[in-house]
Amino acid sequence: MVEQIPGKVDMDKLVSLCKRRGYIFPSSEIYGGLGACYDYGPLGVELKNNVKKAWWKAVVQERDDMVGLDASILMHPQVWVASGHVEGFADPLVDCKQCKQRWRADQVRDGKCPACGGELTEPRMFNLMFKTFVGPVEDEASVVYLRPETAQGIFVNFPNVLNATRKKLPFGIAQIGKSFRNEITTGNFIFRMREFEQMEIEYFVKPGTDERWFKHWVGERFNWYINLGIKKDNLRLRHHSKDELAHYALDCYDIEYFFPMGWSELEGVANRTDFDLKQHSKFSGKDLSYFDEETKERFVPYVIEPSAGVDRSVLAFLADAYDEEKDKEGLRVVLRLHYDLAPVKVAVLPLSRNEKLIPLSKKIYDSLRRCWMVQYDDAQSIGRRYRRQDEVGTPFCVTIDFQSLEDNMVTIRERDKMRQIRVPIESLTETLEAKLSGEPLDVLPPGGKKWLGFEE
């Protein structure tokens, strides 16, 4: 089920573009699909990888107080007892006695089935963790869970990372990985899935400094989305009231995005206190405290947790980038994705399939592919090919025409305002590199000719 806010990007159009152009497909579609599971196609996997790369660069590569981790999905079952998930990671579920559909009790109004108005059963708790078994025997002793969050892999590795890196507080551990939740209410495309990816940070601090670091991370994470092109009007912070805080949290802000179906959580930033480390200490019998060499104090660190969804970020970036504008040929659909996120950075387009143009076009294609994801397209008119690249968000097209064979120059055409510039082939790579790294378009490359249609 897809909900829709009037005036926002049409979710159906976005879903259709994603399928048509190879961003996102329903999982196992030829068998009728599997609820709330999706596959990323050739462009989708590039976009998703670019989102993860941008996150890793901002939170690990560019900070000296952060390190990375990649923990296993299957963990010792006691982890989930200690974390509270076995006991409490559950939603109240009701069944319709008439049509047999299941609903989350907190999402049902008037106590009637939203589908047929039928009578509902009393709520019962339904644990959202997927269960499976390790080894050949399927009994209670061999039950394990598919992790419902990546966070616990970080907590249980706190002493390992501490010993291996000799990091001093404050420092954090970042992880990107799959999580699984047997969600009852799904829908809204990749917003709520049963298998999804998270980008999580557990940032360990001295108790008493936690409020300062909490504010720091709320700001950092909010600005990350803005720096990657999300419009400020579509992003907001929502402070959790005391009664909606998770059992482990002292404080929490949601970073919300104005999705096609309304304002919803994109990322949560929580102050998890020393809850998790203390719980794992208690259940494992291992000491998870920290010794501060300077003050000679021993304490259990507090933890600030910015927890983002990869798929929700992908949805937000796609929705925010989607644009339609009328032009003389009808409607131009453009994905104005930030250059760092665009799946294909450059398209190489010979003006026609004329055999004289092919060798030079292929040579340029081969040399640019060493630097970026590049597409080669020679099918149909040049106008249609520009439109195809606009629709998937390719920032630059390089056109090779007959004059290129004479003057060794090619045309670069940019996506957003469709301006064009003619540059010598020898400075093509460095020009594209500079523009893709954010150099303003009015800076001319060596030997380049003025942008056509450049007005500012």
Ligand code: GAP
């Ligand atoms: N470790 C804390 C934690 O997991 P959460 O609010 O349950 O907190 C964090 O999840 C983020 O993970 C959410 O803000 C969202 O972006 C993403 N997420 C959670 N459940 C999801 C689902 N079923 N499908 C897609 N993304 C999900």
